[in-house]
Amino acid sequence: GAGVSQSPSNKVTEKGKDVELRCDPISGHTALYWYRQSLGQGLEFLIYFQGNSAPDKSGLPSDRFSAERTGGSVSTLTIQRTQQEDSAVYLCASSRMGTEQYFGPGTRLTVT
Amino acid sequence: AQSVTQLGSHVSVSEGALVLLRCNYSSSVPPYLFWYVQYPNQGLQLLLKYTSAATLVKGINGFEAEFKKSETSFHLTKPSAHMSDAAEYFCAVRRPEGNEKLTFGTGTRLTIIP
Numbered sequence: 295g296a297g298v299s300q301s302p303s304n305k306v307t308e309k310g311k312d313v314e315l316r317c318d319p320i321s322g323h324t325a326l327y328w329y330r331q332s333l334g335q336g337l338e339f340l341i342y343f344q345g346n347s348a349p350d351k352s353g354l355p356s357d358r359f360s361a362e363r364t365g366g367s368v369s370t371l372t373i374q375r376t377q378q379e380d381s382a383v384y385l386c387a388s389s390r391m392g393t394e395q396y397f398g399p400g401t402r403l404t405v406t
Numbered sequence: 407a408q409s410v411t412q413l414g415s416h417v418s419v420s421e422g423a424l425v426l427l428r429c430n431y432s433s434s435v436p437p438y439l440f441w442y443v444q445y446p447n448q449g450l451q452l453l454l455k456y457t458s459a460a461t462l463v464k465g466i467n468g469f470e471a472e473f474k475k476s477e478t479s480f481h482l483t484k485p486s487a488h489m490s491d492a493a494e495y496f497c498a499v500r501r502p503e504g505n506e507k508l509t510f511g512t513g514t515r516l517t518i519i520p
Contacts, residue, residue, distance in 0.1 A: 298449075325506060327506075329508075336511075336512045337496060337510035337513075339508065344506075350507065385449060385450065387450075389506065391506075394452050394455055395452075395506075396452070397442075397449040398449050
């Protein structure tokens with residue numbers, strides 16, 4: 295079946311611009327996660343959605359970062375006023391509750 | 407709080423030799439543990455997982471790992487390395503219940519010498 299998909303695969307933006315990254319989870323997966331992978335920080339948790347519960351936003355690095363999950367499916371991660379330190383690969387994962395996470399291919403964000 | 411430590415950011419082994427990638431964890435509750443592999447420009451693929459059943463876990467591509475509570479370790483092994491095993495490997499930990507976010511180690515890049 296279809297895996298987790300993310301778009302765009304690559305995004306180059308100018309410092310100060312806003313960007314939106316999209317994640318389509320595996321159908322039927324109630325949990326959705328965003329992680330960030332960067333050279334300096336490794337793999338970091340950003341945010342976690344589980345069903346209709348309030349999301350765990352404890353990993354978001356600043357208030358410039360936000361995420362939504364509409365209809366319990368697609369999620370959008372938004373970064374406002376991008377900075378060079380936001381350059382990284384943003385990974386999305388989904389799972390059924392209590393099972394392993396399946397990762398998408400990631401979006402490589404470059405802020406110039 | 408939970409954390410994992412991967413000893414050795416780079417490991418090189420000869421083709422056909424034993425692969426051993428080390429992972430030690432710290433957790434306030436009995437953890438779930440995972441090994442993921444990442445090939446260049448790709449996402450993470452699950453190799454194997456420990457979820458409190460058998461302590462010796464077998465995964466894909468001939469890899470296995472053993473959960474040792476006394477040593478707080480979950481080392482990844484493969485008896486005979488193949489060129490296709492060259493990749494980056496991440497150990498991860500999470501709580502068995504509640505928030506299921508993963509905490510990752512810093513990764514080990516495995517190089518296979520022909």
